[in-house]
Amino acid sequence: MIVIPRYTIIKEKASFRIQEILDNLNLKNPLVITGKNTQKYNKDFDFIYYDEIETSDLENIKNYANDYDSIIGIGGGRPIDIGKLIAHKSKKPFLSVPTTASNDGIASPIVSLTQPSYMTEAPIAIIADIDIIKKSPKKLLSAGMGDIVSNITAVLDWELGKIEKSEKYSDSSGIFSKTIAIELMDYVLNSNLEEYPKKLVKALIGSGISIAIAHSSRPASGSEHLFSHALDTMKEKYSIDTNSLHGEQCGVGTLATAQIYLEEGKLEVETFEMLKTSLKVVDAPVTAKQLGFDEEIVIEALSSAHALRNRHTILRNGISKEKAREILEKSEII
Known part of the structure; x- marks a missing residue:
């Protein structure tokens, strides 16, 4: 069964309508999962700070919801992911109230607290x-x-x-996901960006829904996400001090893997340039240096990324460090 949000509100002062949405869903006693900087957006509901919740005990995490009929996540990725997980384990509805727009977890059924990610259900409502x-x-x-x-x-x-690999594929989900990206890039490249936050939120919600339709992260997560996860591994392995974000790393990873598709004749030069320019327009990183990584680190990340998950991508069984360097140089990441 495909579960997609019943209510999606993307507008100014939307947070003032949380109670209205709860009433429409006949929910009367929510628990809010939030952070210390985002608690101010909570409308007097009971709450727990996300960093006070033990997420490793999946069997008992549902107990946080014992006295409540629903869960609301207010904040960025982690409060929303933890709220989603508690709601899933307790079999209670989840409402997503993002305070930023950095990834499609605000609407997807995916929880990315660990790798591999955890499949739950999409939020019943998104209030942005x-x-x-x-x-x-x-x-x-x-x-x-x-x-x-x-x-x-x-x-x-x-x-x-x-x-x-004769993998199961959904045309509707694939086309929807790709169209969302193309439309946002078109907007970024041909406007004054006045409506960028709203357009971005709509795109992220659409991306999350494409995951819900496929019941898989496939339409929004491939080799570029493996590259990002590999960079996270490098951070820990070498104690690298950088504040690069998941979405930033995925953007750079997209350029790297797009270069491979370009060389295999499966991507147009115009599409590659569109990808790179749209990232530049919104000041997203397009180089290793902008992410805060040395050349050798991103080379190691790209050459090892294929092994992080059993998922067939353009990286296939892996590429050598020499080939990784060549790809990263051609795409001007290093």
Whole structure:
């Protein structure tokens, strides 16, 4: 069964309508999962700070919801992911109230607290207050663009899985996901960006819904996400001090894997340039240096990314460090 949001509100002062949505859903006693900086957007409901919740005990995490009929996640990725997980384990509805727009987790059924990600259900409602999101750090909004453009290579990887591994593929989900990315890139490249936060939120919600339709992260996560996860591994392995975000890393990973598709004749030069320019327009990173990584680190990440998940992508069984360097140089990432 496909579960998609019953209510989606993307407008100014949307957070003032939380009670209205609860009433429409006949929900009377929600528990809010939020952070110390986003608790101010909570409308007097009981709450728990997300960093006070033990997420490793999946069997008992449902107990946080014992006295409540629903869960609301208010904040960025982690409060929403933890709220989603508690709701899933307790079999109670989840409402997503994002305070920024850095990834499609605000609407997807995916919880990314660990790798591999955890499949739950999509939120029953998404309430995105544009007044709040506009105030979030520009870096987060740039990261959101990186997460959206990655749909292009993710869908190409999914199609490749169908061709080379007879993997199950959904035309409707794939086309929807790719179209969302193309439309946002078109907007970014041909406007004054006045409506960018709202357009970005709509795109991220659409991307999350494409995942719900497919019941898989395939339409929005491919080789570029593996590259991002590999960079996270490098951060831990080498104690690298950088504040690069998931969406930023995915954007750079998209350029790297798009270069491979370009060389294999499966991507147009115009599409590659569109990807890169749209990232630049919103000040998203397009180089390793902008992410805060040395050349050798991104080379190691790209050459090892294929091994992080059993998922067929353009990386196939892996590429050598020499080939990784060549790809990263040609795409001007290093």
